[in-house]
Amino acid sequence: MRTVLEFLAVWAAVYATTFGTYLAFGAIFNWYCFRHPERRIQKNRDGLKRRGKEIRQSAWSLLGTCFCLAGGLYAQYRGWTLFAPLELSWWSVPLMAVVSILAYDTWYYWGHRAMHWGPLYKHHQYHHRSVAPTVWSNYSDSMVDALAMQSYYLVAPLILPIPPLVLVGHRVYDHFNGMIGHSGFEFAASKWTRVPSPMVCTLFHDLHHSKFNYNYANFFSFWDRVCGTLHTDYDEGVERWETLPDGGVPMPRARADKRTPGAVAGPVSATPAE
Template sequence: MLLEFLATWGAVYIAMLAVYFATGLALTWWNARHPERRIQENRRGETRMAEEIRHSLSALALSSLLLGTGFFAQGRGWTPTPLELSWWSFPLGFVVSLVIFDAWFYFGHRLLHWKPLYRFHALHHKSVAPTVWSNDSSGLVDTLIEHGFYLVVWFVLPVPALSVFALRLFDQISGMIGHSGFEYFAGASSRAPSPMICSTFHDLHHSQFRYNFGNIFSIWDRLLGTVHPGYDAMVRRMESGETPGKATSRH
């Protein structure tokens, strides 16, 4: 059983590394072709790439352990019996898990900004101007709090395994885009009244620390008053044709 568990963990880890490096290299190539889309014009985070990748390797190992352990437990029958995979159970499981994970991440992230725990999150905030490699540049306690969902979800929801893996894939790719430091998706769908966000949303969190704790949606930030007060105006200016650097430099 131990060998089976280790094989499961290893397979998940290898898959996550493949997604991490493939997404990172693709975004790096694309960003180099569009320097005008850089959000922070006067800062460069690329010099931290080697350090961010090094920390990401250990963080992804832990994240993969959490995800792999839940998957292994479900396969052994130690969790609630999952819904049979079908045309409706897969998207339902994905959406429900997505909404719950977004809340989990928001409150876990707020907790990590609490002074007694911030030391566990400080490593991630060394990336003041984040890059595609910053997404997983975190310590183990930080990763455990924010990604603990990927272990717990199997034991509380009868969710098909494919739904959880799809969520983890979406979270990884969207997180790397959100940390990329370049804006491509600012528009009406990423500002009020829409709950969706764009890369500028999380970039503001890294540059100013006190706002925008959400991961996928802005719902909790708006409800609890932690959304950056100038975020929606910045997005509107980008809609009007301003470059991300100019649109965000006024705040």
Template structure:
């Protein structure tokens, strides 16, 4: 049986199983991939952070006391992050949504950028709704992490995360993105979210402040510490247009640019540099 909904991703793919079983396996496989990379990047970046304490954004504020609770919650919320993607792909396969455009390397980049912008739009307005008094009870759990860490990326109510990630299930009825684009965007969002919550700044540059719409880790970190600013995810576009950008975001990034120490990956080298400064 040919899976017509996947044309452009793997043309002519044959699978000796029902649609339902295939997508159920895809859901759990994608969830397993998300969990494995969550821990791999989590421990890896924690190791790097430990060697670069000067890059911590909220200095003097503890951020690890909720780690166990954040990880437990994340294991549930990561499933709800994978579910909308599976629903969207299944809807395409069953013909409930318009047939996806054919995938080609010539159109991959512009389609991916369009998908990012549309997701960022969805995320911004859904995020603002979650900060209203009616929906904030769903979002409050995520904001228990005032100084976020990489472990708090998915530390949120399952329904909260389902609303934020519901883009993948909804967009297929409006824009027929190829499955490869939808999967790529969800993977990018996974890693982007983890770096955005890591609490340490590694990306400060002129490309992450005005007039560029791109963001550094400081952007979302300020959302956790200030609550009423920086609702976007990939871009600062909607925050700037609608006046919800943190007043000191651009200056904070510029300060990091000017004061950011060299990246240290060896503890021995770092200790030698500290000793040299002390002498």
């Protein structure tokens, strides 16, 4: 019973912190975005029509996300892992941060592609109802979808010697990066977010929502480039945002989408234009 109560306390603390910062940061960043309407990526779609639904769904799905992180941290605390976490040092912190972020991006890419596969897509389709995502869209998932993507935070501590502080730092970075990446406003486009750099900006994930079968990764474009699932307008779009810093950039010119090699088919009709 003591073990259960300890875990519930950790889970509750992680959930309260995550949902609280989701609401606070979302409100602040949303306010900032709407002071810069010229930075909106999809000019003709209003994603905020779904704001209430997305916040309510996020309150539910974050139970699963926070369960995973709390479970990973508690397993480390109880010594239930394959390897003990490394002691914090000048080399272990940056090393394990890089290892964890790269491992997570790989986990996310392949898990995300799997969720676009026909039999599993029913668990992911709710997230794609937000064709024009907003800062509130990041956690608008079904519970199965949330667990599929976020179970990394439960599994990784069991098999990798990630210090708890590094795991928490990774999750904090993922939390805010994901919300900004779903915001629908482009503030980060630069030469560092297009080829040959593997880094990405908001346009990367926004194209995933508007075009569906492209740009599956999270932090980097590496897996999409290697597997042929990077949208062909991404690099060009980033460059246009660079050359027109006032934000006078429409979405890439409409063209017949040609499926890139390795793209996963999905029921595009299941995503209404919101």
